Amino acid sequence: MAQFQLLGCLKQARESTVPHTTAKLSPDGQHVALCEETDIEIYNVKGQTEVSLSTLHSRPLSDLCWSPDSQCIATASDDFTVIITHVKYGELHRLVGHTAPVTALKYTSKGNLLCSCSMDESIKIWDTLTGTLLRTLSAHSEPVVSIDIPLFDSSILSSGSYDGLIRIFDTATGHCLKTLTYDKDWQSENGVVPISQVKFSQNGKFLLVKSLDGILKIWDFVRGKVVRTFVSEQSKSLRYSCGMDFLYSADETLDPIVVSGTENGEIVCWDSQTKRTVQRIQGKHADSPVMDISCNGSLMCSISLNGECNLWKWSAN
Amino acid sequence: MANLLLQDPFSVLKEYPERLTQTFDTPLHTCCVQFSPGGDYLAMGCSNGAVIIYDMDTGKPITMLGNKGGGHVRSIQSIQWSQNGRYILTGARDWFVKMWDLQKAWEPAKEFKFHSPIWTCNWSPGKELGCVVTVYEEDHAFAVDFSLENPTATKICGSTERMNKSEAESEENVKTLDYGYTLVACVHPKRPDILITGTSKGWIKLYRLSDDLVELVHTYRFAHSNAKHMIISQSGDRLAINSADRTIRQYLLTMNDDLTEISFILEYRYQDVINRLQWNCIHFSNNSAEYLVASTHGSSAHDLYLWETSTGTLVRVLEGTDEELLDIDWDFHSMCIASNGLETGNVYIWSITIPPKWSALAPDFEEVEENIEYREKEDEFDQIGQLAHQQELDQAEEVKIDLRSMEKFDVRGNEIDVNRFIIPIEFESILMLKSWHNENE
Numbered sequence: 001m002a003q004f005q006l007l008g009c010l011k012q013a014r015e016s017t018v019p020h021t022t023a024k025l026s027p028d029g030q031h032v033a034l035c036e037e038t039d040i041e042i043y044n045v046k047g048q049t050e051v052s053l054s055t056l057h058s059r060p061l062s063d064l065c066w067s068p069d070s071q072c073i074a075t076a077s078d079d080f081t082v083i084i085t086h087v088k089y090g091e092l093h094r095l096v097g098h099t100a101p102v103t104a105l106k107y108t109s110k111g112n113l114l115c116s117c118s119m120d121e122s123i124k125i126w127d128t129l130t131g132t133l134l135r136t137l138s139a140h141s142e143p144v145v146s147i148d149i150p151l152f153d154s155s156i157l158s159s160g161s162y163d164g165l166i167r168i169f170d171t172a173t174g175h176c177l178k179t180l181t182y183d184k185d186w187q188s189e190n191g192v193v194p195i196s197q198v199k200f201s202q203n204g205k206f207l208l209v210k211s212l213d214g215i216l217k218i219w220d221f222v223r224g225k226v227v228r229t230f231v232s233e234q235s236k237s238l239r240y241s242c243g244m245d246f247l248y249s250a251d252e253t254l255d256p257i258v259v260s261g262t263e264n265g266e267i268v269c270w271d272s273q274t275k276r277t278v279q280r281i282q283g284k285h286a287d288s289p290v291m292d293i294s295c296n297g298s299l300m301c302s303i304s305l306n307g308e309c310n311l312w313k314w315s316a317n
Numbered sequence: 318m319a320n321l322l323l324q325d326p327f328s329v330l331k332e333y334p335e336r337l338t339q340t341f342d343t344p345l346h347t348c349c350v351q352f353s354p355g356g357d358y359l360a361m362g363c364s365n366g367a368v369i370i371y372d373m374d375t376g377k378p379i380t381m382l383g384n385k386g387g388g389h390v391r392s393i394q395s396i397q398w399s400q401n402g403r404y405i406l407t408g409a410r411d412w413f414v415k416m417w418d419l420q421k422a423w424e425p426a427k428e429f430k431f432h433s434p435i436w437t438c439n440w441s442p443g444k445e446l447g448c449v450v451t452v453y454e455e456d457h458a459f460a461v462d463f464s465l466e467n468p469t470a471t472k473i474c475g476s477t478e479r480m481n482k483s484e485a486e487s488e489e490n491v492k493t494l495d496y497g498y499t500l501v502a503c504v505h506p507k508r509p510d511i512l513i514t515g516t517s518k519g520w521i522k523l524y525r526l527s528d529d530l531v532e533l534v535h536t537y538r539f540a541h542s543n544a545k546h547m548i549i550s551q552s553g554d555r556l557a558i559n560s561a562d563r564t565i566r567q568y569l570l571t572m573n574d575d576l577t578e579i580s581f582i583l584e585y586r587y588q589d590v591i592n593r594l595q596w597n598c599i600h601f602s603n604n605s606a607e608y609l610v611a612s613t614h615g616s617s618a619h620d621l622y623l624w625e626t627s628t629g630t631l632v633r634v635l636e637g638t639d640e641e642l643l644d645i646d647w648d649f650h651s652m653c654i655a656s657n658g659l660e661t662g663n664v665y666i667w668s669i670t671i672p673p674k675w676s677a678l679a680p681d682f683e684e685v686e687e688n689i690e691y692r693e694k695e696d697e698f699d700q701i702g703q704l705a706h707q708q709e710l711d712q713a714e715e716v717k718i719d720l721r722s723m724e725k726f727d728v729r730g731n732e733i734d735v736n737r738f739i740i741p742i743e744f745e746s747i748l749m750l751k752s753w754h755n756e757n758e
Contacts, residue, residue, distance in 0.1 A: 110739050127375045152735040155320035170320045175673040177323035179680045201720040222322050227718050256720050
């Protein structure tokens with residue numbers, strides 16, 4: 001049975017720095033980018049530092065997103081702006097329009113559109129060639145914290161918000177096409193459970209959703225049904241939006257793995273079909289919440305709030 | 318595409334666009350338009366020889382072919398995208414046929430010069446980077462092979478064609494042996510070895526092409542005037558010819574595998590009986606060509622006409638423009654039709670407009686057409702046991718899910734190709750524009 005093997009530690013935890021919330025593998029699988037205050041640090045997957053790009057953001061960064069050609073990085077900042085930086089040429093565009101910190105970013109598979117969501121409760125779609133705003137989707141009543149677009153289908157956009165709703169939008173028109181709520185969560189006694197992460201399956205037919213209480217669900221979003229639920233141990237604090245991702249191993253016959261970070265520094269892996277826990281990584285990330293998980297091929301990159309960033313490989317023992 | 322699954326199925330499955338939704342106010346005068354195979358981009362050929370690619374997502378131009386030199390210098394006559402969307406073939410009145418690789422769109426990848434202006438150019442699907450070109454005042458079409466270092470053109474002339482001529486001489490009407498100039502050509506979509514051409518004297522010629530042999534297997538006279546356009550349906554069984562006698566003829570094309578029996582059965586003729594207008598351009602809808610759309614010639618007509626091919630009746634007039642329309646292209650993925658205006662050179666897009674579904678915003682609500690009287694349903698307030706409900710949810714989690722395999726066709730029946738070519742972004746031009754802006758501020 002395959003498991004995650006630690007390839008190396010890209011970055012050690014440091015004390016008293018700003019929180020680290022994002023580290024992403026590039027679409028070509030060659031690099032990892034992470035944010036250090038207002039700078040972007042790029043490592044290659046062998047573990048060496050390649051380049052450090054400074055941005056003109058005035059506040060720390062909360063999310064970054066590689067363009068599909070792995071040439072540009074878009075960064076979302078607490079200064080309400082998004083900056084697209086080319087790895088070689090530097091800053092291309094500064095996208096101004098949000099009226100609150102920007103929380104998450106996602107490129108479409110063609111790289112011509114960039115979507116951003118913000119604490120101002122809106123989602124904005126930008127033209128990456130000209131840096132202009134194309135449309136604004138306002139349909140949430142609390143901060144929108146996560147968005148995703150299927151890898152091969154830019155026609156839909158999913159969003160997760162602290163108002164407990166998961167919405168699916170049409171990217172071309174901005175119309176809301178579907179709202180997913182699990183009635184029990186939505187109207188439980190202690191109020192709504194905020195959504196913290198959304199992620200489409202590679203074929204764009206299912207949506208993996210994590211709520212702030214640490215429970216993951218796979219939705220069949222067309223039918224509006226939950227088809228899988230994964231629970232590690234319930235988080236009580238509802239504080240950290242911990243990362244998660246699908247891992248698609250090279251063997252086409254195997255079902256993808258659901259990888260999820262927890263508030264106490266663990267990484268839990270489930271078989272998406274059987275819901276069996278296949279691995280639980282403990283002892284890394286020093287009890288700090290694992291804020292981002294990014295998978296590409298057999299590689300997985302994890303980063304915790306304290307800045308420790310590890311690179312893992314899914315391989316047989 | 319998944320957005321179609323979540324929208325009103327009656328709107329999504331409309332078979333033709335209905336409303337003018339977008340106008341591209343192009344700086345240059347457009348003479349022909351074509352969508353990329355997946356409908357991501359629209360290529361516009363202009364009267365000064367420029368070819369501009371628009372991104373349909375943003376509605377903005379993203380690149381111009383040959384912006385570092387090597388472009389056409391006269392009006393573009395024909396544009397064709399390759400099947401994978403990476404290459405573009407252009408033919409122009411400057412006698413050149415050029416092939417462009419969109420990976421490096423700033424200069425032509427290959428070109429070939431004829432001795433007269435180009436009418437049409439088409440990719441030949443059987444051959445990698447091969448194409449079929451029809452040229453002004455030439456009896457035959459040409460095959461150009463762009464896979465060679467120095468492209469060559471060979472005349473597509475049947476080995477039996479001369480014999481046919483001598484046979485025909487014995488017949489009464491001596492004029493029939495002269496087929497006239499070959500003006501249009503199209504390749505059979507299901508049989509890449511079959512080329513169909515139309516001539517200036519109203520003949521359809523059907524060739525079989527193999528590696529070393531070209532055979533003229535069938536000829537058919539449809540009229541006594543020249544062929545302006547010839548189109549063939551995706552399934553290859555319907556053919557339509559727009560000819561200079563103001564008529565569009567729609568044929569059912571049947572053939573057996575070894576091409577010994579070929580027949581053209583005239584299904585319908587489309588004519589404007591009142592104004593006797595000519596038709597500029599024609600286009601079929603997808604699959605088995607349920608619909609035929611045409612643009613009209615003449616300053617008084619500003620519309621596109623759409624007929625149902627099975628009955629020959631006019632089903633829709635696409636309105637909204639103030640000028641005569643020329644070229645037409647139909648994108649079946651997003652169901653939109655593009656056409657360019659004669660006077661302004663703008664490009665108009667008709668599409669399906671799907672109304673927003675407000676009930677999608679609140680999952681507990683349902684949109685109803687009209688007021689309905691509330692009647693309590695039998696089980697509406699039944700107390701379902703907590704346990705039974707939980708069991709139901711648990712059962713849903715037992716069903717096998719497939720997170721890997723992709724959908725092969727969208728709901729409209731178009732093939733979804735995930736390996737469609739994406740035109741790389743020209744970062745240099747972004748930087749150039751940026752520095753230009755900075756200087757002007």
